[in-house]
Amino acid sequence: MLRVALVVLTLSLTLVLLPIAINVGTGGTAPDFLAPYVGWTWPAIGVLWLVAIVTGLWELRSRRLGVTLTARSADQPRNRPNALARVDRYYAERVAGSLAARTRLALAVEESPEAVVRPYDLLVQPLHGEVHEVRQNADIAEVFDDLQDSMLILGAPGAGKTTLLLELARALAATAHQQADQPIPLLLDLSGWNGPIATRREDDDPGDSPLLAGFVRWLLDDLHSRYQIPPPVGRVWLRNGSLALLLDGVDEIAPAHRVKLTPVLEELQQRYLVGQLAVTCRIHDYELLPQPLKLYGAVRIRPLSRAQVLDYFASAGRELAGARAAIEQDDELWDLITSPLMLNVMALAYQGRDADEIAAGAVADHRRDLFDTYLSEVLARPRPASRQYDSRTAVRSLWCLAWWTRTRAGDRTAVPRWLTPNGWYGLPLPAVGYLAHMVCLPALFAGLVGGAALAVAALYGVLAGVAVGAMSLLLVHIRPRPWRVFRDGSGQPRLLVAVAMVATGAVAGFGWALAGALVFAALPGWLALAVLGATVAASYGVELILSEGHRRRLLLGLRLLVVVVGSWLVLTLFDHPSTFLACAAVGMIVAQGIRLVKALPMDHLVHQVNDEPRARDRMDLWVVGGLAAAVLVALALGADPVGSRVEAVLGIVAGVVTAKAWRRRPPLFAGPISRLMHGLLLRWTGYLPWRRRAFLRYAADRYVLTRTGRDEYAFIHLLVRDHLAECHPDTLAAKVERRIASRRRPR
Incomplete structure (x- = not known):
């Protein structure tokens, strides 16, 4: 509308000035108030015409583009295989860049039906009203099938919720490749959802509430940026049940919007055909929700047992001899190594270190010290294929990014692209x-x-x-x-x-x-x-x-x-x-x-x-x-x-x-x-890197960040981010320097 008004205004001014310019050019005179500016008449007309032409072309292009995208059929034969190929690549990159890729453990789950409210009004009940229980020792895809493709995954911080969701996504993707009637599984991080919209757009469904319209708009934008699925195609697939939604991280939604998730998911399932839906959340944060989610079932991830931890260390052999010596020497470590995240942190922190060195006193006996040891170890290891940063710059930059991602509104895990002033309040610099x-x-x-x-x-x-x-x-x-x-x-x-x-x-x-x-x-x-x-x-x-x-x-x-x-x-x-x-x-x-x-x-x-x-x-x-x-x-x-x-x-x-x-x-x-x-x-003092992409790749190579999309990165886990945000960067940098020096000393 604004572009149309601009075209009308420029054409109107041109129609006023053009007769005056022609009159002056043929020997006439201009009005007295315009006489001093007669020499500028033709240049002004030229500028106005140029503005009108550019604005008109812009408006024409926007309308044609909108028609093309809206009219594009979601049923084109290549749309589905292309989308599945992008989904497969994204999942492969997420798994390869995660700590879970280093530790292959069979995570056990137990059913927790009291955590959800079953939507009996939306489901055809099993024959004779029988409700199937989750099979023992079943993988996550079988559990999802037992729970009628509608499941909540609960777990402690670092328990492996995202890992299980990735396993489910890859299993569903494999099924979608084989069966054309199965929906395409799409994993989405809920941390990017910012609640209801303030104004509607033309492509919003008029029947959706502002809350649902904002959620669907965020969902479609995320599909486009993460999987390159155009929003019109994504909207059609969402309506006809061609998408399986795997929503990760209820606890990562901003608290003001977290309470709105239950009603928005309920309305989503009523307004759209969502055949498969899985959601993950931390146990403590889920218990604080005023309303439980309407899903068919829920499972909790069990903590790792001592037998699983010892079996993992034994399978790694001498590479993790130092980690095994540390956990055998300090009983307090057993209370920490109950989740895949902490097991990975310990494995990376002590990888390649001698058992004698650990027994001599270099033991991390608290979670903070263990994370310090982990970060010191991964930042001290040279990676010839990536750019190197000095310890102070690396730790300061990670600390600054961790602080900001934890305090800024909206997406609280992804590493931000631009600075906003309200993200820096309280930084002790x-x-x-x-x-x-x-x-x-x-x-x-x-x-x-x-x-x-x-x-x-x-x-x-x-x-x-x-x-x-x-x-x-x-x-x-x-x-x-x-x-x-x-x-x-x-x-x-x-x-x-x-x-x-x-x-x-x-x-x-x-x-x-x-x-x-x-x-x-x-x-x-x-x-x-x-x-x-x-x-x-x-x-x-x-x-x-x-x-x-x-x-x-x-x-x-x-x-x-x-x-x-x-x-x-x-x-x-x-x-x-x-x-x-x-x-x-x-x-x-x-x-x-x-x-x-x-x-x-x-x-x-x-x-x-x-x-x-x-x-x-x-x-x-x-x-x-x-x-x-x-x-x-x-x-x-x-x-x-x-x-x-x-x-x-x-x-x-x-x-x-x-x-x-x-x-x-x-x-x-x-x-x-x-x-x-x-x-x-911040860059002159080493608190932010000059080359953002190079530094993010550097941190991802050292398992501090993980790549979540094209030029998009997030911290490997919220606990790692929170530890970095709460640490003293120069103190941690000194530990990294000492670890680098110890690696250089001949043994």
Whole structure:
């Protein structure tokens, strides 16, 4: 709709301007108010036509694409085998990248019918009302069949819920290859579901509630990104029962949306033909749900027995002799090694280590120490095929990613692609806080003021540039002063960050000040005055409406009165009003730039508040230094040191005084700039990798992450992620360094 409106608007403007341009071209005249801009008529028409053509082609392409996708038949002969091939590849990659691929254990389950509510209104009951019990020692596919293809899998953290679901998916996929009437099994991670939708789309089923519409939309989008099944095809298959849904991780849904899963699955089974459905969840989190799921049956995964653990170590031989020595030496380890995850962690932590070394005292006797040993071991092992990272960078990056994935809303296991400010609150990063508050902010101020002063000095003389610096120093010095003081900045890339921030601020200040001055100087005086007057009137009008208290409104009115009277006197008494107006615009731009830097959300990475009340920042010195550098450069370039026009200085003062009142309107681009700056600081200090894909592959090669899709990764398990998020990264990095050193020592 927006594109159609844009086409109509551009064509309407063209129809207005085209007769005027033709009339002028054939010797006629244009209306008086357009006479100064006659030379721009044909270029404007060309731009409008170009916008109309591009927008029209975009709209035509969107409509054709929508028709093609919607009309595409889901029954094309190659759709099903292609989908099954992608499903097989995805399952193979998930299994190969998981810890379960290293430990082949037969997980035992026991039936737990009280955990679910059987949907008797949706099922044809067995003959004579008999309910078949789950067969003993049956594999997960047989258990699923015994439970009428409707099952809940419960287990403790690390018990193997995802492993069993993957086994079920591969078994169902094998059956789907052999029998064309069997549904395609699709494994989906529930952690990506974010609850009901706010607005409907055209392709949503009108009969679906907002809750179900949001769930189906998420499901179809996930099918497209994970298995490359187009959403229209996926919707048709979902309606006609061609899909088996295997939903993993109820406990990984955000708590606010977790309680909505029962009603959404119930409505899904009523509105769509879902012939096969399996769901997994942790036992504790499932017991907290207000309503049990409506499924035919449920099973619980039994803990590993001592016999299973010992048999596994015995089958591995000398490779796991150290692990067997550790578990035989410390009885407390038996209480931990009750799940496949912890068995895998222990196997990887002690793989290849001598039993004598373990007996001498290198034993992990608590879960935290065991995870430390596991991470130290897998990060210390060289992998010639992948890029290497130093221990501190690797652990800091993993810690930062683990912290964010645990605290951000929505998908809490997948490694994020982009930074969001709310994900960093509470991170104890004094090193990054030092760079943000003691280097970035003052360097940005110095560059911004220096660049703007240089532009003004080059155009109107050094005194005008000094006026820019003086007014900027006043704005920086007065409240609010949101920055904090940090003492310890040793070992940080201060010089690199300072140079980068000064250069960024200088380019922005110089460019905006120069552009503002040149544009307003080129405009007719009445037009420049009208633009500035409209801007000031709008901003002060909003301030007067939103301000609380008569005192604030009175001060705003007095300030506006002073600005109006002062500007009128300057425009009346002096000979160069265009200079005054251009410099007033520059003053407004500089004031807004300083306000933008002051308003940057700088507290994302600050944890410790400085407890030294007498500590002073050096912000003013940075600003003075930036101004001094600008003056020296301007003098070197031949700027007039004493011949500045009075109108220029007065314009700078008027612009800054006018803009000071703009406090309620949030600064534009403050969030994205802060996010970009914090991302750079995290990378400069080693808390995030510069090359995201290379680092994720590095971590996946070491069984810390697992690949879940194309360029998509998640932590190997929630317990590994939580341990990384709660550890002290530099302490763990020191353990990795010690393990690397011990591996290099000759034995």
